[in-house]
Amino acid sequence: MARRRERPTGDAFRSLPVAVDAMGGDHAPGAVVDGARQVASAGGIGVLLVGPDGGMGDTGGLPVLHASEVIGMEDDPGQAVRRKKDSSLVRAAEAVRDGRALAMVSAGNTGAAMAAALLRMGRLPGVIRPAIATPIPNPGTGRPPTVLLDAGANAECSAAMLVQFAQMGAAFARQRYAVDRPRVALLSIGEEKSKGTPLTKDVHRMLDAGVLGGEATFVGNVEGRDFLHGAADVVVTDGFTGNVALKTLEGSLKFLVGSLMEVLGRPTLSDAAAVLLSELAPLATELDPEGTGGAMLLGVDGVCVISHGSSSPRAIVNAITVAHDLAVAGLADAVADAVSGALTGADEPSSAPSEPPAVDA
């Protein structure tokens, strides 16, 4: 069982910077440093750039934590974290562990970010396995995004893990989106509790039996077609299904938006396009993944935000802001409280802390 680290408290903690992996992402270090500088110049949130001193372009005088190595998008997560001990990703996680930063942000290799956070920060007490929580927007509903987890950290899951994902996801929805009593749903292939695999049926029964306590409400099964409509505040599934669903959702939206843009770009349509684009702007804003702040690794002893690989400076600004706000609000404590006492780590895999994550989500 993991033990909880001592953390600086109060003002000392709140004044810590967010450690930013300057070398992670398709547009690193440029876009990352740019976003970090925007946050710092706005004031209120400190930033610690982690990367090769002198190798990050114009850092605008931001404090730098030197790291000589870089973990690439194609590197094997487990191996990379073990071998590249002086990488920006590993050093960012260590900065949180060592009380030099209150949270970390990376737009790099998702699996490696998860492995680094898990190995350096450690798991929260009682947590069987951390999970990746990804916000999915609910445009036009007036509702906050739905938190999907696990979005790819654990390809295979036990029932106890999925129940913990429900607890951790609910804690996250409460803190991130101020949802008072989150509606938690289980992703399955039919609304009836008789639908699904033995795993989903077990989890359905456990959630139905009140394991969420008064902090969240289990609303039953949802299906793939229920995304984007605000059917639930938290949707729980294994990391394989969650990753397939998330990528299918992103891919289909991207395809259709791309097709529409291609048509609107035709010279004969310029007048119509201008009118239409202004009308579609609110929808586009709500669907924009750069606005969400990125995915969150829940279950580790610290705050770790994983931003999209293609992150622009704006996405980095949002990721740093969300990481800061949630760290200050005590997300890790809230997650630990949500899982404590509810489930033992009975089926906790002994290899969990060192096992590489399933996917580069």
Add this chain to the structure above:
Amino acid sequence: MARRRERPTGDAFRSLPVAVDAMGGDHAPGAVVDGARQVASAGGIGVLLVGPDGGMGDTGGLPVLHASEVIGMEDDPGQAVRRKKDSSLVRAAEAVRDGRALAMVSAGNTGAAMAAALLRMGRLPGVIRPAIATPIPNPGTGRPPTVLLDAGANAECSAAMLVQFAQMGAAFARQRYAVDRPRVALLSIGEEKSKGTPLTKDVHRMLDAGVLGGEATFVGNVEGRDFLHGAADVVVTDGFTGNVALKTLEGSLKFLVGSLMEVLGRPTLSDAAAVLLSELAPLATELDPEGTGGAMLLGVDGVCVISHGSSSPRAIVNAITVAHDLAVAGLADAVADAVSGALTGADEPSSAPSEPPAVDA
């Protein structure tokens, strides 16, 4: 091991009608009978309406196979098929079994249609479990739709089942879309073969070892984001993941199209909307699920097309036409050939023939 039924051959078989479940679907019997009449009046394809004699509206003189019962969309598939022996769905499957029809079409309860086909027609020799194959369009690529299977028949699958799905799906792609040597892919959470679950890794290894022979090419893993782009001709997955992916895809496309239509319907946009809609028409046509002919149950000893519950007369016309053409072309034989000798039914579940399907897809 199932044994193959004797079937009428040659002209005698080709002249048989398609049995159409007149009572299945949200708009039954009206839309179904309407579609059936359109097919019959066009000539070349015979139709046998299955439903309550005198209770299907104006059948326009089409031949009728009387069935007094109806299986509803909400009925439990396994129970309904066992209890409602005189239902239109069960009688349609029996018409194929008894050599009175060359194929069946239903827009009703997917799980019940699958159960009826499985119990009445039986499995093809060597087939461990039938699977639902659903075409997913690849708009703008010039490629035929990608065949996704299993789309929901089997929530849990063995590696041998998934390998058979690859074989059956390839046989279907060859016959339905005249793809010479279909590119078969495995749905996973990363392109590398090291990504996924123990199941997907096993299947990857088996497909990579050449179990598809010269009839198809294994192209490795694909991800959820690869749909709609023609990345493969056949995508293989378990029925749980396949159903979640399919519904997520359908749901997200429907959401975005709906949002666009809402904007285009605004009075201030009428001129722009008219221009844009005409430009988007080709894309809309390619994405329209009513044009595909519906999903196909592969692995049963006969042809069973499962059309969408919301099928219009046009969708029914396409479903009947596809069912007829594939039956005449010998789809069941092709599927049987594809699986024969390649895999034993070693892990064939003894309860398979009577087990209700996993989902009402």
